[in-house]
Amino acid sequence: MEAAVFFDGLSSRRRVVRLSFADRLEIVGVEAPDGAPLASWPYDAVRRVDGPANALRVSCTTAPPLARLELRDPSARADILRLCPALDGPGGVGRVSVWRIAVASLAAGVAIIAMAWFGMPLLANQLAEMMPYSWEKPLGEAVDGQVRTLFGGHACESPPGITALKKLVGQLQGVADLPIAPDPVVLQSGVPNAFALPGGRIYVLSKLLIVSQTPDELAGVLAHEFGHVAHRDGLRRVIRDGGTSFLIGLMFGDVTGAGAVLMAGRTVLSAEYSRADEERAHAFAVSVMHRLGRPAAPLGSLLHRIIGSAEDMVPSVLHDHPLTADRKARLEAEDIPPTGPALLDASEWQSLKHICNR
């Protein structure tokens, strides 16, 4: 059996060698006529590197980095193990400390989760404050095309209906005073819902008009959406969700299903945020209605009616919205009787309800 094989790290020449254990490890080619060593390595500079299971492969910190000595002979291996004090010392393969990786990862993970949980909402709030309102416009317009495509592109535009809608929105805007006058669109859909996009575009789905019984009910929902526009919730949600998913993605490159579990957690996380957003939008709606001299309680009854009729299809207006029975009661208790004029007269209300009829 070959006692040892040596590669000098400068060429791929394979040299069968014998070892001589002097004050340094001397590597001598078996074919060398004069017995001059090919290399001589200080014992404390010898390091263990990866090798096949049945061999000990070592390098030397003072030799070319890829110089290798490979020992298959058990007694030679035993000699090296005995004579070299720093086989696993610095400069070699070393042993990776799993504990260090685990602790550092845990710290990094906690930091990332803390960033997602506390940092992202803060950052989103700050950025949303700093961004000029006009920047939201392209964001909304970008999504507008997709929203219309999703709803089959049927916007309802009967002229008397549009006039009534503009009147209603104009009155709300008179009190709400949004930086950009909102631009409502009615889309044909069987889902009773309304939502606002960044940039102030408000979508009313036609089913909501059918379900609404009075102008005050519809006005309440619109005022709620005004609240989202005023608080720039759409923009903040985009920044927050985008940032959070980036952070989560940062943590999980490609591993297992852990990412999906965390994604589920993230949804809960954003629902938690948007619950606060919904609260604020709700308060905004109540204040707008009251300033118009109109009651806010009809909003509550409309939402209640929608939930009752379509439990499986909870619209996004209510989705994260804790409309509990006691909240509804509170809304009614705090409410004022109507002092201002009706927002729409009976014929205007009928035109608006039939805006989708041609």
Next chain:
Amino acid sequence: MSATNTVPAAPAPVSFTGRNGDFRHLVVRGALLELVTFGFYRFWLTTDIRRHLWSRTEFAGDALEYTGRGRELLFGFLIALAVLGPIFLVYFLIGLEAERIEAFASLPLYFFLYAFGQFAAYRARRYRLTRTVWRGVRFWMTGSGWSYAWRSMLWGLLLVPSIGLAYPWRTAALERFKLRHTLYGNLPGRFEETGGQLFGRIWWIWLLGLLPFLLFLGGLVANLFASHPPVAAIVAMLLGAALLIALPFLHAIRRAREWAWWAGGIRFGSVTVTCDMRSDSLIGVYWALIGFSALVFFAFAAVAGGLAAVLVAGMHVRGLASFGQLPIWVMAAYAVSYLALGVALGVLARIYTLQRVWQRVVRACSVINIEGAADVAAAGELVSGLGEGLADGLDFGL
């Protein structure tokens, strides 16, 4: 002795000395560590897997050595984040602008990300090569990642209109590009197989692979338009379903033939690799993967079903109102079993699609004229792990 020396091209053996149990232990432990480290352990696990496979792969009795470190992959990943962060932001803004002009106009941007993924794959390969050492001399690579990426893109564009027919020629062209820029020390590599040869090996599998879908589709259409489903349509659908079962066999045969074709095309100077891999040598591997995966899924389904049963029973007893009020221990049990499913599937994929395939390919190969690499001067510089990091960050495109 002199008699054997005069035989010019005695093939040198290529062998794999790794034990299955060692590898299984390595990946199970690694997967569990990935779990407790939020996935950060993947850099070290990847490194350990490569160290294991390389050091147990021997050419003419001398094993490869992988000199990369997990730390390098981590740093590569962190730098890649700094590069990819702004790119994703710009990507997002451009996409927004495109959507404004036309709904879904941002789709072409995916092509850019795909090209970037190909660039990253090329750079990642360069990292791996420069960490691959045999007989004290490292492999390395020249060539530009972008040059590779646009080749890959252009060839990729041909794939769809040709329903995959262009695949052999694309693979051959890309392999030629990669190996033309690969060196062992100062010994240049090249790739000597052609797309036509690959096509000759796998064309019938490609055709048979299309057949189930065509039959199934044909049967479906015939069923839709005929008032009484004709017997022929039912037969076609049954045949299609049967062929669907044949797909794993076909895939295994295709992979084996493709591996043999690929390995047999590798040249370094006068050194030639040959590979007489049998076409059926991967069938067992793929069925084992399918079987164990199915077992894991059944176990998961049993646990999930058991939980649901307990839950329903609980509802009858205590009248739980809705799904929203799942007790916390049920949520936790679901999360744990889901994680266990992910870990188990990850382990199976690494064992069967990585180690077992590697083992079989390596054992089927031998090297002719290895004397051509007997005295190769070392050359080539190490490159950073950035390419690996980018590939990690863009791994949807790979």
